[in-house]
Amino acid sequence: MKSAVETLSPTRAKLRVEVPFEELKPSLDAAYQQIAKQINVPGFRRGKVPPLMIDRHVGRGAVLDQAINEVVPQKYVEALQENSLVPLAQPEIEVTRFEDNETLEFTAEVDVKPEIVVPDYAGLQASVEDATVTDADVEEQLQVLRERFATLKDVERPVEDGDFVVIDLKATKDGEGVEGAELTGMSYQVGRGGMLDGLDEALVGMSAGEEKTFTSQLVGGDLVGEEVEVTVAVTQVQEQELPEVDDDFAQLASEFDTVAELTEDVRERLGRGARLEQAAAARDAVLDALLERVEIPLPDALVTDELNARRSSVEQQLAYAGMTMEQYLEDEGQTVEEFEADLERRVRDAVTAQFLLDEVATTEKFGVDQAELSEHLVRRAQQSGEDPQQFANHMFEHNHIPELVQEILRGKALASIVESAVVTDASGEHVELANLRPDGTIGEPEAEAETDGGAEVPAEETTEE
Template identity: 80%
Template sequence: MKSAVETLSPTRAKLTVEVPFEELKPSLDAAYKQIAQQINVPGFRRGKVPPQVIDRQVGRGAVLNEAINQVLPQKYMEALQENSLEPLAQPEIEVTKLDEDADEVALEFTAEVDVKPEIELPDYAGLEAQVDDIEITDADVEEQVQALRERFGTLKDVERPAQDGDFVVIDLVATKDGEPVEGAEVSGMSYQVGKGGMLEGLDEAIVGLSAGEEKVFTSQLVGGDLIGQDVDVQVKVTQVQEQELPEYDDDFAQLASEFDTVGELEADVRERLGRGKRLEQAAAARDAVLEALLEKVEVPLPDGIVTEELDARRQNIEQQLAFAGITMEKYLEDEEQTVEEFEADLERRVRDSVAAQLVLDQIAKKEEFGVDQQELSSHLMRRAQQSGQDPQEFVNHMFEHNHVPELVAEILRGKALAQIVESAKVTDASGNEVELKNLQPDGTIGEPAEETEGDEAPVNAPAELLTDAVEDAEPSED
């Protein structure tokens, strides 16, 4: 086999591959055997039909096509390795030559594909970055305490119009042109006035209504066939309740916590807030260091990969908004963004993300990082927990759909990022150095987990499959 590569751009290459007859012949022989098993020819047993007869019965072209389909993926992979190319997407393949005569067949094909660009890495040791100070205010503590009091609050009926913060029981029905909208009717629903998250205009309609009173307002549905269209909504209040909060004293501290006094309770709240703020600061430090790295390097980006990722993120955002019952228009209004500003911001974030992946991939390869079975198993378990799926079902899906190499790549990038961050100097706005001891090996931020027996097999993925996946996805040697 001969192969040659033409660089179309820093991120796209064109391979030209020539396959001589002797390398195509095993696939031709296999194609004849396969077709022989599929046809019935009088005078011959199934599977024993000679090639000459097959050529007459089904045509030489059918055999050649079958052989090409068998040999082409293998020769494409060999050409990638021969030319040290790392593909980022599926190739566009075209058979450009198929010469056939009595004795030989010569196959030539081209493959255009997005490839990882060569990146000139800067010195990534000792990067400097800055993050905001950790600040825990009395208002932060008060907000947490207030939420705790509300958990232990009680509701009592009141004979007055509903106010912001009250709990009401309501009936809702939406109509369009005087006709009820299917699926847009609820009754006996409990709702806190001012909480939001339902229909726009609902809170304003409820305020001022007493039990037994109703009001009609115009709003837009966030789901169903009439999503985004104006409808008339009738809301009827059947009950108004006021929340009574327990007195904030030592008795409450003993009721709601393990502490004896409100002073001890507040100290614990402040400490927990501090832990959360430190984790947030560490995550901000990680992102700031990565941003500092990207500012020092030029990364050519494959347009196809950027477009694909952009479409995926846009679709994910739209799905999340639909699940939350929020229209895109409402989201942009709340964010005070125009459509153009939203798209520009999304593209910027996607480009930064793709650039970061490419840089971290090259650093992981340069540092010769690897992934063992325990790391892969732990990552699979963590991803399953994050997605809310059953671990075994998640693992089975990853293996069945060949997603494990992607997970291995995530681990390798995390190791590269962890090394960069650990060597960086990060300070807060006051000049204090930020400790990054909570940076995990996979590049995430979290509380260090205690080691326990039995962690070696959190999922039942076969060891040989894990081994194969790790070996397939580890960086290849130069």
């Protein structure tokens, strides 16, 4: 086989492949054997029909077509490897020349991974906000803890913001009850939101035994987004009583004996969370700084597919939330044009980052061992709310393991880039990232021997298991 490549653009190539007839013979023999099992010819057993009789009954051309359909994909893959091309989409293949007992010639146009030159990323500079915990932050968390141990008592007064009420709801459209839009005996905290627009405003000032009608829009069902009349009836009003923040409360709500110890623990936990948020911001800032140094051409088809996928995902999430795209854009203060421009920018940055991180992972020869893959599978399962074993089975059955391996490799590449960067906070202090643990604490630097001692399994071996 001979092949040559023509570069149509930085992201598209055209392969010209010539396959001698001798290399077509194995596929031709296989085609004869397969057809022999499918036809009935008097005087011959099924599967034992000789090629000459197949040519007479089926036609030599049909056999040649079947052989070509088998050999072309094989030779296409060989041509890719021979010319060191990484395809990004399905090819457009055309057989340009073929005659019986002559050389097969075909072309294949395909989007390919562009050539990527990774800039020197050692010492990249980025800045992030300070990882601060204020007294107000601590008070807020203590308030949440107080509410968890709060009690409710009935009150004989109009509803106020923050009260708990027991209500009945019924929606009507043009005087007719809306199917599925009726609730009885529902407990609700006024001001919490998440229900119908206008509900909180209607409840404030009502007393037990009273009802009120207001106009709102349904967030689900067949009439989602349409205006309906909603009648709310209050059957019970309750006030929340919060425990005092003292040593008794600390012993009730935690393992600590004093409120001082509890407060210090809350501050420490908030600090760990702030460090993790700061680290995430640092990763984004360092990656943005690196992306500013590169210009990678992107295949239009790849960008378009990703745009369509993300747009569809946004529309799906809005549908689950009972919102239309128009409502979302109004809330965000964006026009359609601004939304599309922002979406395309984010898609192009994301695809560029993937190309860049893949190249870094390849250059640095990162690998993925079985423990890392198992940990990643469990984390992904938890994020999607699925059983880890069922999630893993699905990933293996549908051949998604290579994608997960690539995610891990990209994470390692990004971690390597970030750890080599110089990140400072708004106060000018160095941000420690290399020794940041998953729980937000700062660990001791690993010894060189420990870092170099563990051999990693190449990604190819992991994907074969």
